[in-house]
Amino acid sequence: MQLNSYQPNRLDITFAALADPTRRAILERLMTGEATVTELVKPFSLSQPAISKHLRVLEQAGLVSRGRDAQKRPVRLEAQPLAEATVWLEHYRQIWEANYQRLDTLLEELKTRSETPTPKGAKQ
């Protein structure tokens, strides 16, 4: 089985970047549209350097990009890595859910069996 064919580095960086409430809040804000650093500082009780530091982490993870406008350099969301991380978790979740749905079915069968003790193989 080819389990190691995939390079986890990119997802490592994505998840590390997402593992911070301020950075997630910044991403949420950017989902409504691009913003300048000044605009991003406003809703948070953090200094501009602190916000800039978070932005650098997000930028390195490819989660945001900065515009070319030399003065404003607006920050915008880059959806691709976020989508990849979501898909990744979703497939893992689906494996478990598929197994658990089989367990649901089995439990129903066992419950019915213990409630109505019918001889095995008997037909009505």
Next chain:
Amino acid sequence: MKLILTTPTDQEIVITRVFHAPRELVFECYTKPELLRRWLFGPNGWAFEVCEIDLRVGGKYRYVWTGPENASLGIGGVFKTIMSPEKIVNTQLFDDDWTGGEATVTLSLSEQHGQTTVVTSILHSGKEARDLALQSGMEHGMEMGFERLETLLNTL
């Protein structure tokens, strides 16, 4: 009722799910080979070849699925804690050790109003190991799909 998956720490995956059955029954489905092999599936098209459970502290378990071209996927470990029907702690190691080390799995079952909440915590040896385990979901998930599940549900 929906499955909840969280990654509370770098090394951990926690999966929570509620089942409409008393926990004694759920516990049996996790610990009796003839029941476990009916729901715990490997990749699509693979057969659950070996399912051995020596349910006692220090006892071993071993599961092997076999697939096309003599491929096999084996996993095993040792039971550390057994508190029927509420808790099982065991180690978990894949044969080819592709996640890089042993993980510790804690299964907790709590019952309320005839419903059982199952919390599975998988504590990996490191962040990288956890991410590799999560990553496998991507590949297996694609293969498995829901096709076979539908088939099974129709036959039961």
